Amino acid sequence: MPLTRTLDDATVVITGASSGIGAATAYALARRGADVVLAARSEDALRRVAAHCRELGGRALVVPTDVTDAEAVRQLAAQAAAEFGRIDAWINNAAVGVVGLFDEIPVAEFRRVLTVNLLGTVHGTKAALPWLDAAGGGVVVNNASVLAEAAMPYQSAYNAAKHGIRGLSDTVRQELRVTGRGHISVCTVLPATIDTPFFRHAANHTGQELVPPPPVYPPEVVAETIVRLLRRPRREAYAGGAARLLGLQWRLAPALAERVLGWYTARTQFGPGVRLDSTGNVFRPDAAGEQTGGWHGRRRQLVRMTAAFGLAAAGTAVGTMAAMNRRARADR
Numbered sequence: 221m222p223l224t225r226t227l228d229d230a231t232v233v234i235t236g237a238s239s240g241i242g243a244a245t246a247y248a249l250a251r252r253g254a255d256v257v258l259a260a261r262s263e264d265a266l267r268r269v270a271a272h273c274r275e276l277g278g279r280a281l282v283v284p285t286d287v288t289d290a291e292a293v294r295q296l297a298a299q300a301a302a303e304f305g306r307i308d309a310w311i312n313n314a315a316v317g318v319v320g321l322f323d324e325i326p327v328a329e330f331r332r333v334l335t336v337n338l339l340g341t342v343h344g345t346k347a348a349l350p351w352l353d354a355a356g357g358g359v360v361v362n363n364a365s366v367l368a369e370a371a372m373p374y375q376s377a378y379n380a381a382k383h384g385i386r387g388l389s390d391t392v393r394q395e396l397r398v399t400g401r402g403h404i405s406v407c408t409v410l411p412a413t414i415d416t417p418f419f420r421h422a423a424n425h426t427g428q429e430l431v432p433p434p435p436v437y438p439p440e441v442v443a444e445t446i447v448r449l450l451r452r453p454r455r456e457a458y459a460g461g462a463a464r465l466l467g468l469q470w471r472l473a474p475a476l477a478e479r480v481l482g483w484y485t486a487r488t489q490f491g492p493g494v495r496l497d498s499t500g501n502v503f504r505p506d507a508a509g510e511q512t513g514g515w516h517g518r519r520r521q522l523v524r525m526t527a528a529f530g531l532a533a534a535g536t537a538v539g540t541m542a543a544m545n546r547r548a549r550a551d552r
């Protein structure tokens with residue numbers, strides 16, 4: 221079920237709102253007159269985002285919150301409801317990343333990625349449900365990634381957490397339906413690579429500079445997808461054409477898609493620079509309220525790379541049909 225009221229009358233909580241997609245989503249909602257509740261660890265950055273939301277026409281409340289702390293997230297919900305009287309939608313968007321080979325990622329960082337990304341979503345969803353129920357309906361949006369469906373080398377912790385978010389969303393959606401709470405929708409967003417500071421924030425154990433694998437889409441693409449989901453909820457929505465194509469490849473021919481994406485991303489997620497090991501923003505906040513990551517050059521490759529993904533998808537489809545034909549002939 222969609223929101224019970226229009227966006228200009230709705231209250232939306234956004235975690236990870238101090239940067240990137242969270243900030244872009246706050247602006248997209250504020251522009252439509254929504255009341256936004258902004259949560260992340262970096263209070264100064266949240267205040268900057270809130271100030272811009274107010275300029276755009278929305279009311280904004282800043283609640284510094286670490287999503288790994290279940291009680292703090294419960295308090296976030298309580299403060300949002302105390303300020304605006306209700307909660308209509310909750311966007312679980314906070315996440316961190318650690319880039320490195322599986323056997324080189326320290327267990328503490330692996331655990332923290334699972335705790336922020338997956339358990340943070342658990343805490344947010346648990347905090348949101350009673351308020352959405354009290355409002356007579358509402359929407360939970362879990363911002364996962366196309367890496368909730370596909371996988372990418374050097375990102376094992378992130379991939380594992382994002383796959384978990386997809387399974388969590390599916391289960392909670394089922395439970396809401398079978399317990400007569402179908403007025404609450406749970407949606408999963410599967411974005412492609414997005415131009416945010418994420419790749420500068422991530423912990424790095426590769427010795428190399430990290431860059432986003434193209435094609436890179438602007439954060440507004442995800443923000444507008446989220447706005448559409450609030451108005452017309454769906455189980456899942458891709459954000460960025462490359463994510464849709466990759467999802468299709470992964471479903472049609474997973475073994476081939478796994479090989480192609482592994483080969484492709486192992487060559488495109490590193491820049492020429494040398495980098496010392498770092499834990500990035502995994503344990504400490506590092507957000508500055510920036511919406512984009514400045515990867516404009518890689519954005520320009522969007523058309524070429526989308527075409528390459530399209531060709532690979534077409535090749536996958538042809539290969540799959542040929543394999544099915546061969547199998548059908550063998551069965552006859």
Ligand SMILES: NC(=O)c1ccc[n+]([C@@H]2O[C@H](COP(=O)([O-])OP(=O)(O)OC[C@H]3O[C@@H](n4cnc5c(N)ncnc54)[C@H](OP(=O)(O)O)[C@@H]3O)[C@@H](O)[C@H]2O)c1
Binds near residue numbers: 239262312
């Ligand atoms: N960029 C991409 O290519 C891409 C692609 C697909 C999906 N996504 C997803 O999009 C979402 C937003 O990422 P982004 O690209 O916008 O990256 P980002 O700019 O690094 O934003 C991450 C946000 O999460 C917050 N955060 C991190 N740890 C937190 C914690 N313990 N408690 C509360 N907030 C925390 C950060 O703020 P503080 O440091 O202030 O806490 C920041 O606001 C993530 O779920 C990410 O997985 C991104």
